[in-house]
Amino acid sequence: MNCSQIHERLRVELLRRIQRGTLSVSLLARQTGFGQPHLSNFLHRRRQLSLAAMDRILAAQRLTAADLLPVLAGRQDLRESAEEGAVPLVTDAAALFERYIRPAAVLAMLHFPAELLASIRPRASSARRAWQRFVAVRVDAADAQAMEPLLQPGAVALLDRHYISFVTYRPDRPNVYAVQQGAHLKLRYVDFALNRLVLRPHNLAFPVELIDAGEWESPGDLLAGRLALTMNEL
Numbered sequence: 001m002n003c004s005q006i007h008e009r010l011r012v013e014l015l016r017r018i019q020r021g022t023l024s025v026s027l028l029a030r031q032t033g034f035g036q037p038h039l040s041n042f043l044h045r046r047r048q049l050s051l052a053a054m055d056r057i058l059a060a061q062r063l064t065a066a067d068l069l070p071v072l073a074g075r076q077d078l079r080e081s082a083e084e085g086a087v088p089l090v091t092d093a094a095a096l097f098e099r100y101i102r103p104a105a106v107l108a109m110l111h112f113p114a115e116l117l118a119s120i121r122p123r124a125s126s127a128r129r130a131w132q133r134f135v136a137v138r139v140d141a142a143d144a145q146a147m148e149p150l151l152q153p154g155a156v157a158l159l160d161r162h163y164i165s166f167v168t169y170r171p172d173r174p175n176v177y178a179v180q181q182g183a184h185l186k187l188r189y190v191d192f193a194l195n196r197l198v199l200r201p202h203n204l205a206f207p208v209e210l211i212d213a214g215e216w217e218s219p220g221d222l223l224a225g226r227l228a229l230t231m232n233e234l
Contacts, residue, residue, distance in 0.1 A: 007048050009068040010057065015043060016097055017061070019221070021182060031060035085114035087158065089136045092185035095159060095178060096224045099131045110136050110156065112229075120228050121169070122162035125220060133162045134228075137178070143187050146201040150176070152232040157187060161225035166192055169226060178224035181211060185224055192219045 017023035025043070029036045034053065041047040049057070058064065087110050090098075094105040117134060136158050144153040151157070159178050169175050177190045179199060188199040188209075197219060199209040213219055 004048075006054075006065070006068055010049075010054060010063075011043060011045070013063070013068065014057070014061070019097075019180070023061070028057070028060065032056045085112045085117055086110070087112055087117075087134045087136050089138070089156065092137060093183060095135045095137050095161075096180050096183075096185055101132055101135060112158065116229075120160055120163075122160065123165040123167060123169075124162040125164070128164055128220070129162055131161050133160065135159050135161060135225075137185065139187065139230075146203055146206040147176070147187055148203045150202045151187060151230060155230050155232040157227055158229040158231075159225040160228040163226035163228075164220035164223040166190070166219070176227035178227065179211070180222045180224060181209075187227060190223070197222055 014023065014028070018025070025036050025039050028034075028039055032039075032053075033056070038047075042049055088101045088106040089108040089110055090101055090105050091107070094101055098105060112134075122129070122133070136156050139147075139151050139153065139155040139157055141153040144151045144155065157178070163169065163175075166175075174189045176187055179186045179188055179190055179197060181199075186199060186209075188201060191198040191200070195213050197211040197213065199211065201208070211222060213222065
């Protein structure tokens with residue numbers, strides 16, 4: 001891994017922490033002594049950091065260089081699992097933020113026909129294609145009520161994290177997405193208008209919700225993925 005790749009991994013990790021609400025540019029400035037414009041330029045890819053500056057940020061965020069390295073051994077395991085139709089059942093936070101699902105984040109392994117997974121069409125940016133593709137989450141009662149009768153409480157939702165486009169997967173029906181709202185995940189129909197995500201329920205008794213895209217976020221950054229399959233009996 002070269003220096004540019006390490007810079008990019010540090011930038012992405014800092015943005016992920018900002019998205020989670022555990023970090024802000026002003027807090028990072030106080031921790032490191034750097035000016036906010038300096039940090040903002042780095043986060044916007046307008047400048048790189050010196051090795052000394054990287055060391056200060058790593059120390060302030062209690063990170064090591066090893067934390068920025070790719071999980072090479074795990075990648076092969078993930079590819080083999082996907083080829084066999086094995087998909088991890090995970091928490092909302094893992095589905096939203098973890099590029100490669102850590103073993104400790106796996107609640108259970110579910111098995112789908114490998115041919116089914118292979119037939120699902122992706123539509124993602126090059127950065128998102130580096131993520132582990134399929135994960136599954138449990139639908140909580142509040143989410144199920146807003147999407148009744150499409151979803152039921154306790155259903156398993158198979159998410160395709162390589163589909164973060166607003167182009168409809170099937171022309172005759174709208175996509176359902178897993179959407180980040182703070183540290184939580186919601187399953188909704190989603191549109192994008194005026195720099196906002198518009199979350200629409202299936203059950204019209206529930207309100208439409210709006211989420212503003214942040215300063216460093218593209219609309220797709222707020223999507224964990226497309227709902228590819230629902231299993232209500234599990």
